[in-house]
Amino acid sequence: MNHDIDITKLKLNCFRQSKIPGEFMLQMRVPGGLIDAKYLSSVQHxxxxxxNGSFHPGMRQTLNIPGIKYKDIENVNEYLDEYIKAVEVDACNIDMEVNSAGYPTIGARNIMACIGGAHCIKANYNTQNLSKKLEKEIFPSHYHIKMALSGCPNDCAKGHFNDFGxxxxxxPIFNKERCIGCGRCVKVCKSHATRVLSGENHKAVKDNCCCVGCGECVEACPTSAWVRPEEKLFRVTIGGRTGKQYPRMGKIFLNWVTEEVVIGVIKNWQKFSANILENKPQYLHGGHLIDRAGYDKFKDLILKDIKLNPEAEVxxxxxxxxxEYRANINVKPLSSHPSRGLSY
Structure with missing residues (x-):
């Protein structure tokens, strides 16, 4: 390996080091995981x-191209300017300069999303549209954040294992007069959701205690007794991560919040990060940053100046x-964080 190569700088430029000296893999961003098929010709080129002629669909829905020699990176970056302008600036309305230098940072990772309302009948909203709005709030930035958007509580995008899900x-709105007591909604709720529906006097009855808002009842109902309201609502999970040392599933931070609240929270992420890191960006999982700040401080800073909708729960x-990893039963686990309960 040529020791004059600045690996860290190239990583910020969205090039990942290969095990082969002098070779790198380009990661082309695809906010929300959906783009015009015409850009596949750019990947091919x-x-x-x-x-090296191969292509890897990245684990964060990036378009990854391995085998690029260090000497060719300038040429690749120059070729990328049209793609970056189209996918980032034009599609996401991002205010950033696009030139032959390629990507300006990799701090905020590619926003992942399931196909959502663009195709899926179970989706409660259009994940791609929201991805573009959120991309504008996090990119370009050196502050680290991983985010995934799922159209419904199936969480196909694995938001529970990201900084933000x-x-x-x-x-669902229930029109009792349309209910024929067929029991289909009860069956799907029992098999696919949280079993909050039952039948009573030939009508569906709902216990609102534990509804996860999936909308399975809406899809199952043959008479449209259950319908989705026009208002889009969201659940936000935080602190999820993979990794060698302390992998964990994220927990619910917000429930039944509007899109306006979601955008406001993500907009505050850079301010929160700058506050905790003293304006010195570093590679650090969002969950670790929240741990460093403490949940109460995180909650205060991330919800600053945000007006919660009436249904919202925090x-x-x-x-x-x-x-927890243990070499044997007598060894203390690596994680020494005290348990902290969750309640609304």
């Missing part, structure tokens, strides 16, 4: 012209459940 939920405390 880069892979065949400067790469944005999950579409709904509060977790007053959170109990993390980290994976």
């Amino acid at each position: 880069i892979a065949l012209t400067w790469g 944005i999950i579409g939920v709904t509060k 977790a007053q405390r959170i109990m993390w459940a980290e994976t």
